[in-house]
Amino acid sequence: MLSGIPERKPTVNQPSLSPLLSWTPEAVVFDCDGTLMDTERHWQEARQTALREFGLRAAPGFAERAKGLHYTECGQMMADENDCPDLAGELTTALLDHFRVLVAANPRTMPGAPELVANAAKFAPLAVASNCPADVVETCLSNAGLLPYFDHIVVPDSAVRPKPAPDVYLTAARLCGAAPEASLAVEDSRTGIRAAVRAGLRVMGVGPWPGEEAAVGVDLWVARLDDPYVFEWTGRRVAQAVAH
Template sequence: MAIEAVVFDLDGVIIDTEEVWEQVRRGYVAEYDREFLPDTQDRMMGMSTPEWSGHLANDVGVPRTPEQVADDVLSRMAERYRTSLPLIPGSIEAVQRLGARFPLALASSSARVLIDQVLETAGLTDAFRVTLSTEEVPRGKPAPDVYLAACEKLGFAPSVCAAVEDSSNGLRSAGAAGLAVIAVPHGVYPPAEDALALASMVVTNVSELSPAVIEGLR
């Protein structure tokens, strides 16, 4: 069963923003004299905007509504992206190589406003036939919703699609949706062993991806 399409994650695969997200959200929480819970960072990786903003408001205790938390944090992230977009070396070229052979989709936990900003700044607006935020599906990662929706919009069954992911929740999401999963583990935030075990292939850098690599998955 040959792979016919590829779905990319964004944060940690195309742009190296997990540390930026952590810095911005920790700083924001500290302004209200609150601190992350021991598992806050791990839990938020892959969460949709309503999910992580709800966590910061309801569990961490930021005295703002989830909607206000989301607006505050997203505005700070957008400003960071406008001034300095942390592209992962080789990621644009990898997208372009695979896009010359396969239809591409993007399935991200970032908000729509940030997805659009990143793609515009990186010159990748036309690289993807489909772009989805977990804001636009019922549940964020690790639920399979965003990957199932991406495959449906591309017009392919999940079984003939490959996913490129870095985080535990992202790997779980793509695996639960039935895609062939390529893991690109983040050096600072490596995925859990159970999540990594869902991958059909593990590469050390996104620059290793090529049509031949994708075709060898099935």
């Protein structure tokens, strides 16, 4: 154990057993879609709508493979799996257009997200690392009242590769002034988890338990962000920050 960073243990989905909950990260980096915002359902609907517009269908297992992907990669996969690679650009545009409409019409946070963000901001700088366009992330967080809590929004660009590359997490930790190994990532997708693990961050996974293979590298898994162990953990961190 170095600098108060907990030794990485085998993945557990029992919060009470996780050494992560005795640790204070120097930065917390959240994924947005499916982690902070309940937008994965919007992506699913947008993908289906875009495919129907072109008379195409999703291949079996497509929804799980697409989860967490950068939207351009998703558009390319939609085209490739339908043997029409030349349509990738048009499918990508349609996908993003439909998603923007859906998320603007019905923004919704994931259970516990507002409370966890507000508490975490009292003891560490916060960032978002997302594969979505910056304006979409900022609009979602603004509509949810969460944007003021975040010091940085990091999305892919010409110099930052999308998840599952580690770039967005490495960049977010650096902007927060923290080493990757002293930072915590909060993620819900395999793609995002791979990115955070490759970047060297500690990882809290959230959502239905995916099994050991899918959660390799995750330090703690909770079903929801309002897990009582997580709220107890943030409460202790806040109390320590106030005391100092």
